[in-house]
Amino acid sequence: MTMLLAVRDLRVSFPGATGPVYPVDRVSFELARGETVALVGESGSGKSLTGMALLNLVPAPGEVAPGSSVSLEGTEILKLRGEPLRRIRGARIGMVFQDPLASLNPVISVGDQIRETIQAHLPLGRREARTRAEALLAEVGLAGTPEGYQRYPHQLSGGMRQRVMLAIALAAEPDLLIADEPTSALDVTVQAQILTLLEGLRRARGLTVLLITHDLGIVAGRTDRVLVMYAGRIVEAAPTAELFAHPAHPYTAGLLGSLPRLRGPRQPLRPIPGQVPSPGDWPAGCRFHPRCAKSFAPCREEPPIVEVAGGHHMRCWLGKSGDSA
């Protein structure tokens, strides 16, 4: 497998009352070409910021800390500025945001919004770009007719808007699509449609997808690997089936335990007590240990990264002590 994107020690800093805080703290992962990877975490875990940082889009006053590296097939994205950076955004890496209504310009027709993104990256005339935009609309399951092209965002349903967002994100044929909670603002039935569409587009175009979500339910069966994020760090990374079958990190096990199950013996939901701490007051050592049922003395120290099985890593002391989690 060839690596499309390599992220090394990604840190995002925000100014805090007592010095900078790091909502994303030394995150490293790789995406292979053609892979679909889920980045899963609760609100406040830093997963969305991670997605934005990949395109150097962290909102002010936040910034990507020095020493971070995001490499797209050898091109260091974080070092780019101005025109070269603009050429990556949209053309190599597309992005879809959570709220499709807020993400569309209310005063421009959806067709023109797609056409303009095409023209921002490809040397096409207005007419050719329009033809392509209509084809894209049809590809995402919306009428590629002149009437469909002329519609405004407020005339579309939530699901249709998200389809438009996908068409815009794919307008310039990117290699990688970052989808930040693409279905969280939608009804469950529409969610499934959008995810199925996304899967179809991925196959047809050989896309690599980074799916950022808080919803483990949409991850199973639709992704190749899962990265579990907690308090600014990736705490577990595993192939999807392996993660659901053998969650190693107590946090992942807790997340899965708090999901209702259809099969197997009836058992009460087990929520994880407490909340994700805010970036200013993360505990020393393992950041999950105050909420962890299995915490013991070593957890006050920085936990090691251990390989649980082939391609399955976690950041926890339990693996080190030989205890099966």
Added chain:
Amino acid sequence: MTTDGWLRQLWLRPAGRVGVILLVVMSLTAAIGPAFLPDPLAQPDLAQGGLRPPDQIHLLGTDYHSRDVMARVVTGARVSLAVAFGAVLLSITLGGMVGLAAGYLGSWIDAALMRLVDAALAIPRLFLLLIMVASMERIPLWLLIVAIGATGWFGTSRLVRAEVRRLRAMDFVRSAEALGATRRRILARHLLPNVLGPLTVATTLAVGDVILLEAGLSFLGLGVQPPTPSWGGMIMENKSFLVTAPWTSLAPGLAIVIAVVAVNLIGESLHQDPAPPLS
């Protein structure tokens, strides 16, 4: 939303419709009316004296110099309306550009521009204008327009800046950035059209202000110079006859009131639904 939709909405509201009709009638009258009226500068009965009350020959009477008041009000509309629209066009252009630059570029550019605006806003506008026009013997009309326009954009720039800052944080602008839109495109296609709503409202309301300001300047003798008629100037010329010949100042006064009410009706109607909802 297209321009077409705007006008349609304006027309559909009773207040807006009245405002539009009033303004169109006034503009048409100012444009073609003087052709059908006596020379506003002629003094036909100078020997017998002026201040004739309204009759069949002079529908609104005559002033002290026996000039026809109606002809002067209608001709004066040209000056007042030209100054109002010209100056407002200039000030929204300036204010819009400064506001967009400050709001979008941010950092030191924003700080510098806004402190400048703060300083300018601290000085009463009339003083600024007085400084500009009082130093000259005769003020040409274009200079009056420039002077009023150049002192009227401070508030507009603040409004636009605030709106741009709000929009810039919205997902569709961030999304456009994430998808590699150029700065120019974000400014022209994503920010400017969404600022036009509040800007239009502010503009129409400013027209009323400027009509009053020009009248005030003329009243102080610093606007358009006599004998060229203007509304404010007429009130000033005839203020001594307010009791003995009220028609001389009442006519231009009413013209000012009608014009200001008309643009305010339009502004208010646009204000009710200036743009499609953003979220």
